[in-house]
Amino acid sequence: MENLVTETGIKKSRVPAWLDLAQSGTGLVLGIFMWVHMILVASVLLGVGSFNFVAKVMELAFLSPSGRGYPIAVVFAVMGVYTLFIVHAALGMRKFPINYRQHKMIRNQMKMMNHSDTNLWYYQAVTGFVMFFAGSVHLFIMLTHPHIDPYISADRVFSSTMWPLYLVLLGCVELHAAIGLYRLCMKWGWFIGKDARKSREKLQKFKKRATVFFLTLGVLSLLVFMIIGFRHRDKVGEHYSTQRTTIEQTIITG
């Protein structure tokens, strides 16, 4: 790395400390965000209505007199997350092998030792790299279509054939987030207790369970989206909320 010495050349710069804190901070926020996000998306498992309810809450519908919410809230959220995402990715990128020699080194090292935590880091870098593209696509869509609706989502997944991208993104993000949060604990010495080695084993177990849990949740949600999308394939573009309004109207008129 370049020499980060300040003007006078006497005191070392604080920048590396901030960068490291920023990397962990963004990682922490993103990681927790993703777990929450996953649970919210999984509300679809309880039915289209639940998902819609969640979506409306997210759009701050409870504040809007019309009950239709402010999609602009989603735009802000997405922009916020996207900023974190980019900052985090940029910071993470500094740690990537910068050339072929370095990449070969780490591959050799992994082959030689087959050491779990070293492997984890590599998975994290690779998944991060993939997410940089796949996640950007997803976020761009969210930014441009901030009105969240179960049918629209389902149509995107099924009819717009976004599911392969989501599947990849899902795998990546769940690995990356769980590994990242575990490593965050190791890195800063959190949840260490009296016997650091035992705590580490516990955290590893927890990490594994979290990955499995969220992957299952994600895959099931995607499956449900697929089913809804399939059933809804003829009415692509129709909103759940408008549909509901139609039904309500039918009831009223009827």
Place this chain on the structure above:
Amino acid sequence: MKIIYTDSLVIGGGLAGLRVAIASKQRGYDTIVLSQIPAKRSHSAAAQGGMQASLGACIKGEGDNEDVHFADTVKGSDWGCDQDVARMFVNTAPKAIRQLCAWGVPWSRVRKGDRQVIINGEKVTITEKNEAHGLISSRDFGGTKKWRTCYTSDGTGHTMLYAMDNKAIQLDIPVHERKEAIALIQEEGVCYGAIVRDLVTGDLIAYMAKATTIATGGYGRLYAVSTNAVISEGIGAAIALETGVAPLGNMEAVQFHPTAIVPVGILTTEGCRGDGGLLLDKDGHRFMPEYEPEKKELASRDVVSRRMTEHMRKGKGVSSPYGDHLWLDITLLGREHIEKNLREVKEICDYFLGIDAAEEYIPVRPTQHYSMGGIRTKHTGESTELAGLFSAGEAACWDMHGFNRLGGNSVAETVVAGMIVGEYVADYCKENCLNVSTKTVDRAMKKQENMIADLINRDAGENPFELKKEMQQIMMDKVGIFRNGDDLTKAVDELKVLNRRAKNIALRNRISSSNPELVEAIRVPKMIKLAQCVAYGAQLRTESRGAHAREDYPERNDRDWLNRTLATWKEEDADLPEMNYEPLDVMKMEMPPASRGYGVDNIVPHPDTEKRVEEIETVKQENPDADRFEIQEVINPIDIPAKFTGRNERVGRGFK
């Protein structure tokens, strides 16, 4: 020819070498340290148990002082030591330990209040004083009246060596690693440096210096099984011997440690017994009290080793494919104590024996451990015959250990000798200039070049590994714990043959750069010469003193043998070293010869002993008001560098 100049050349990067280097560097002289290996890997790192210094902070060390330490050391040596040197040593040891403390050794500390310890197989509660809280603690060791052995867990040598080397790095002292001194450069009784072989490139380099210090450690690897590092081959002592001028002292004084694990011979520290561990035989019976009712397991090392051997000879050993052994039981100390204070021991048992020392007995047997003999020096550390050549540490026979050194006195010696000899080395650098013709250097260099060329060009001949094995076996079988005339005669004869064969070594791998076989081929003839000094010295010394135990001469014979063996190798082609004896002057002894208090008294007294005892008595009576310092001043005045003459403070006693 590559030549490197310096003021102070130190051969050896262990505790002793580094301390000498620090002293001469601090006095402003250009200093270089040579070492076969990175300095921190030197064998000093292996010392587990501790370092003796009479600090007396721990409650069981209360009442300790220089005099008690002196008495223990002299007794331990079986009166074979140089009492002036022992005096210099005990007075300086507390300073040495305090200096190391300032340099970073994390000595284990006294904790105030009650604690449980094991003494004589039983749980006892002792109460540490409040005012001693946080001072350097100490543990019990063999052959000492007080708990005097200061320690850091059981990694004492490691922490000392690291502090020492770090200090050397701070002072910017270069350590030239992977360099082996293979000959000294000398002319007309003055030493001017060494011819050194680079173990990687194979290059020969002449290091020229005003003062040359050999601090290359012991020669334990003359024996097939030893607790020593594989590089403790005595090469430093051997190159001094090969000058034909510098004598080696007391080479036959070889110590066997009671508790090395079987079969590999790795040491479990004396701290195991010091902390309360017991020796058991095949019936699980604790046998030491029967032999040594007073000190039991904590008798002097040589004594315990012999008792163990005797007991095994009675058929009480545990048989194994590797011969008999006995058990060391530390389970009674409890897991917590072991995991904290005997951690390395636990690790060793775990890795090498696959046993949990907190639950199982450790198989042990007496094993070669320490070389009391070495390059004979004056109290200044300078060779008695070769000016400009100094020696310190295990490589030297400064002679504070005589025929048996006490546990914990050795790392203490390395540092204390380093401090004292270092000052004299600096003095020598101040008073002399490097005045030697290049011809001398050239000649020394050519000789080594030719020796190596011969080795590489010889088509057929002896295998150096084989020769070494044979030598080690001879030493094991015939120059061991108990010695006798017949075996020693055989050993001397067989070694002579090996010496001749060693002149005809040929290599299979005939390259001159990094080549382990060539390294061996250069060393083995030197080692055989040392082995001859040991065996021949043992053959001639017809008495038993300290670690030198002759079955055919069981008595300590002060009348005929109160002297120091000096071996010189005058003619290169000689078959044997020339042996001379330097008498110890009873009339100058602060502590005239007496019984060590082990077993039955078996001493042939020296005619002067009684006279000296009376003389000392009179001095004491004539000066009834004199304190211990004044008495010592009269009966054993010592010459010590001025900076180390102050009195030592102790908790609760001040400077008294």
Place this chain on the structure above:
Amino acid sequence: MCGQAVKEKQETQDKQDIQERARTLTFEILRYNPQVKGETPKMKTYQVKEAPGMTIFIALNEIREYQDPSLQFDFVCRAGICGSCGMVINGAPGLACRTLTANYPDGVIKLLPLPGFELIGDLSVNTGKVFRAMSERVESWIHDKHADNVDLDKLEETMDPDTADEIYELERCVECGVCLAACATKRMRDDFLGAAGFMRLARYAVDPRDKRSDEEFYDIIGDDDGVFGCMTLLGCEDYCPKDLPHQTRIAYLRRKMAFAKRS
């Protein structure tokens, strides 16, 4: 027959039994002497008859003595104390002298020199140079202006017994280099200080005798070649033969450095 003779016979019998049951071990060893022009690295195979309690130290010496006198390796203490014999044993960096051959049920042992160090030859690498540089870089000594002027006659300064134990815990490092070889970060970035350096610094950071401030420590390790460059791969923690607490101590340094005050 007297007792001694019976016993000796029994022992020879035992030894023979062991001999007969012994396995033949296969050692695959990287051979390369950079001192010899034109040589290239290659793997060579040796067979050794296993003996009970055999360590890699014993086996390698046998190979050198009876099969190939040119084989290079470094052992000093042969007791797991000095840190000379780090090498990669079937993929795991560790101390060869205390590794029993019995730990390898299939009897195949592959040995490589520690990666990331200058190769002297075969299994011998130059760790000394790296560690001297490390010590110089972290200024591995007590920083106290008065250390050289302490009055050696007076009582030493007291220290809390627990603090002394804590320092020793970190001082147990034997500079074997295993943690550096096991660290992919170090392998990728040569200037990275590495775990042994962190342990050394942490040792001085807990030592009350060392008067360095957090800021001074920051000047040594407060960058991406220092503690912020550590990617928490934990190879150091998992392979360190002396079980130093790498994970917690590096985390400690990281916290300390991340929030170090600037004066």
